[in-house]
Structures are given as C-alpha cells and as structure tokens.
Amino acid sequence: MNIMTEAGVEQKLSSGTNAPSIKMKGEKVSVHYGEKRALFDVDLDVREHQVTALIGPSGCGKSTFLRCLNRMNDTIDIARVSGKITLDDEDVYDPKIDVVELRARVGMVFQKPNPFPKSIYENVAYGPRIHGLARSKAELDGIVESSLKKAGLFNEVKDRLLESGTGLSGGQQQRLCIARAIAVSPEVILMDEPCSALDPIATARVEELIDELRQNYTIVIVTHSMQQAARVSQRTAMFHLGYLVEEGATDKMFTNPDDKRTQDYITGRFG
Numbered sequence: 001m002n003i004m005t006e007a008g009v010e011q012k013l014s015s016g017t018n019a020p021s022i023k024m025k026g027e028k029v030s031v032h033y034g035e036k037r038a039l040f041d042v043d044l045d046v047r048e049h050q051v052t053a054l055i056g057p058s059g060c061g062k063s064t065f066l067r068c069l070n071r072m073n074d075t076i077d078i079a080r081v082s083g084k085i086t087l088d089d090e091d092v093y094d095p096k097i098d099v100v101e102l103r104a105r106v107g108m109v110f111q112k113p114n115p116f117p118k119s120i121y122e123n124v125a126y127g128p129r130i131h132g133l134a135r136s137k138a139e140l141d142g143i144v145e146s147s148l149k150k151a152g153l154f155n156e157v158k159d160r161l162l163e164s165g166t167g168l169s170g171g172q173q174q175r176l177c178i179a180r181a182i183a184v185s186p187e188v189i190l191m192d193e194p195c196s197a198l199d200p201i202a203t204a205r206v207e208e209l210i211d212e213l214r215q216n217y218t219i220v221i222v223t224h225s226m227q228q229a230a231r232v233s234q235r236t237a238m239f240h241l242g243y244l245v246e247e248g249a250t251d252k253m254f255t256n257p258d259d260k261r262t263q264d265y266i267t268g269r270f271g
C-alpha cells in the first residue's frame with residue numbers, strides 16, 4: 001500500500017502498520033577484523049525512503065556496519081562478517097548474489113570526494129556503461145544529464161562536461177560522486193561522512209540534497225555531526241564500542257533518548 005507523507009513523499013506501508021517498509025534488515029550482525037571483534041550482534045532495520053543516521057564515538061563500528069550493507073567489507077582480507085543482512089528480504093550474503101549488482105543497488109559515497117581522473121561526463125557515464133543501462137549514446141547522455149540534475153550539479157557543469165571531474169570544487173566533486181552513484185539507479189545510498197571534507201556552504205548544499213534524494217532512495221549516513229544527524233535523518237542509530245546502543249526516531253533520540261550513553265554522547269560528554 002502507498003501513502004503520501006506530509007513531505008509529499010509517496011511511501012509504501014507494510015500491511016497493517018503505519019511504519020514505512022523495511023528496505024534493509026540487519027540481524028545479529030557481527031564483524032571481526034582478524035582476532036579483533038568490531039561489531040557485536042547488531043540488529044538494525046533501514047526504512048525505505050528515510051534517512052537513517054549512524055552516530056557514536058570514533059571506532060564504535062559505524063563505518064563497519066555501513067560497509068556490511070553492500071559487502072564492501074569483502075574487500076578487506078581480514079574482515080569476517082556473520083549474522084544476516086537482507087535487501088528486500090533477499091540475503092545479501094547469499095553466495096548466489098552478484099556483488100557488482102548488489103553494489104549498484106546499494107551505492108556508496110565516501111568521506112573524501114573521489115572522482116575518477118576523467119571528465120565530468122565520463123565519471124557519471126562509467127557505471128551505466130559497464131552495467132549496460134544505455135542502448136545508445138543519446139540514452140547515455142540522458143542518464144548523465146538526469147543524474148547530474150538529481151545531484152543538483154547540472155547547471156554548474158553543463159557547459160564543461162568534458163572537463164576533468166577533479167577540477168571541480170570539493171563540494172561539487174562530492175555532488176559528482178553522488179551523481180555517479182545515482183546513475184546506476186540504486187535503491188539505497190550509503191554515505192560515510194560525506195561532508196567531513198567540505199566547507200559549511202558545500203555541506204549545507206549536500207544536506208539539502210540528501211533531503212531531496214530520500215524521495216527516490218533510501219539513505220544511510222554515518223556522521224560525526226549531531227547537528228547534521230538531527231537535520232537530515234528521520235531515524236538515528238547510536239553505536240558504542242561495537243554495540244548498537246539504541247535506535248529510534250531522530251526527534252526522540254535527540255530530545256529524550258532511552259540510554260544514558262546516547263544522552264552523554266549527544267550532549268558532548270564523551271566522544
């Protein structure tokens with residue numbers, strides 16, 4: 001069943017409840033790096049068309065959990081993941097899953113903008129081309145343009161699509177990376193501290209963009225900024241020493257958390 005939220009966003013409802021449907025689900029997710037355990041039995045749902053913020057002090061496992069969602073931890077030799085993670089009820093760790101396809105469905109934007117040393121056009125066109133999403137040059141041009149528009153960058157770059165992506169400002173580069181993620185039509189976008197290398201104006205622009213993007217995508221963001229989590233997310237999950245301390249509606253988490261560790265962290269008493 002679909003409803004319109006107050007923000008005009010059409011959301012699917014799980015039958016019989018008022019909650020948006022669960023897009024991804026983590027059950028008893030644990031991660032070891034060699035002998036060291038970095039996550040302990042984390043149960044966390046990611047709701048469709050919402051922004052879920054992962055917060056907590058440095059080293060508490062936020063990025064580790066984020067990377068489990070699209071199996072980026074597979075690229076770390078010593079990382080071992082156990083438990084279960086589903087995307088639309090499909091087990092993402094099932095050996096039958098094509099990891100390249102999974103990472104197109106669950107895209108990622110990193111802390112430091114990392115455009116390829118190629119043109120703006122090529123940065124966005126690369127993914128759709130390798131995934132065979134365009135049948136003609138005109139179709140590819142269309143995907144590049146619409147992805148840049150969705151990332152709020154098109155007007156700034158439309159006259160220099162063939163210039164290098166690395167020549168853009170930091171904030172523009174990050175929006176280019178968001179356009180690159182969008183170009184392969186992901187369902188979920190993971191963002192690992194996407195604004196930490198940006199100035200306040202570029203940060204505000206990316207935060208506005210995140211709010212717009214949730215109409216079409218489900219977003220999980222790791223952030224060290226409490227203000228950012230409060231501004232952009234609907235749900236917040238607090239991690240500490242590898243454990244999920246609590247998870248809930250962002251308003252509640254920032255005004256009346258259940259756990260003292262959350263209270264201490266959001267009021268700056270540790271972290």
Ligand SMILES: Nc1ncnc2c1ncn2[C@@H]1O[C@H](COP(=O)(O)OP(=O)(O)OP(=O)(O)O)[C@@H](O)[C@H]1O
Nearest residue numbers: 033038056057058059060061062063064065076078
């Ligand atoms: N590639 C790795 N190899 C070994 N240990 C790692 C690796 N990545 C993370 N860890 C360890 O796992 C734990 C959790 O790290 P993680 O980066 O997930 O935390 P975080 O909450 O995202 O931290 P930060 O906020 O500082 O980015 C830390 O103790 C970290 O040292």
